[in-house]
Amino acid sequence: MRLFFKSLLGIFCFWCSTPVSAQAPNNAEDISPLLIGETIPSATLQDSDGNLTQLKRLIKKKPTILVFYRGGWCPYCNMQLSGLVDIENDILDLGYQIVAISPDDYKNLKSTKSNDSINYTLLSDPNAKFIQQVGIGFKTPTMLKGFIAAKRQKGDTSEVMPVPTVMVLDKEGKILFEYINPNYKERIGGEMLLAVLKTIKN
Known part of the structure; x- marks a missing residue:
């Protein structure tokens, strides 16, 4: 099990050991995420109705x-979110829940849930504060802001974007596994995620 876990980390996890900086870096490759074994900080987020969670x-x-x-x-995010819908029952059977967070204005969450047929929890991280605390945020590129504006999203575009990340947490918020890839086109597949969950469970 330990060898399997290390192999997964070596292939799939992008991480570094420097502490989280107060200033978001300019590039996705320069993030400083929390590491496996660390505990995520407390966060107050918004649900699709704007209620605090x-x-x-x-x-x-x-x-x-x-x-x-x-x-x-x-x-690419919508493909990932839809892929989680496909394996949600398997995830629930293993005793886990899914929580997905973005810097999107909470007013956009309902349309995302509807478009991707999502039953699990979506939350908004206003101003990407929590994303920065986790150490996966970087400054939103100017060209990306233009792309988002063309999509006519509700609310302001966040000044900070997250590097797409999947973390497996215990009930205390301790990180048991993480997949972090600065290439936003590359996401962990459903089969691999289920293999990780089964390994942790055993």
């Missing part, structure tokens, strides 16, 4: 697949 209280209920995505405007 305490993340720690939510993950206290069940071990959690925590997904950070760029926004409902991103086709």
Whole structure:
């Protein structure tokens, strides 16, 4: 099990050991994420109705697949979110829940849930504050802002974007596994994620 886990980390995880900086870096390759074994900070996020949600209280209920995505405007993110819908029952059977977070304005969450037939929890991280605390945020490129504006999303475009990330957390918020890739086109597949969950469970 330990060898399998190390192999997964070596192939799939992008991480570094420098501390999280207060200033978001300019490039996705320069992020400083929290590491496996560390605990995520407390965060107050918004649900699709704009209500405040305490993340720690939510993950206290069940071990959690925590997904950070760029926004409902991103086709690669929508593919990932839809892929999680396909394996959600398997994830639930293994005792986990799915929580997906983006810097999207909360007013966009309902359309994302509808478009991707999502039943699991979507949350908004206003101003990407939590994303920066986790250490996966970088400054939104000017060209990307133009692309998002063309999609006519509600609310302001976040000044910080997350590198797409999947974390597996225990009920205390401790990181058991993470997949972080600066290439936003590359996401962990459903079969691999289920293999990771089964390995952790065993």
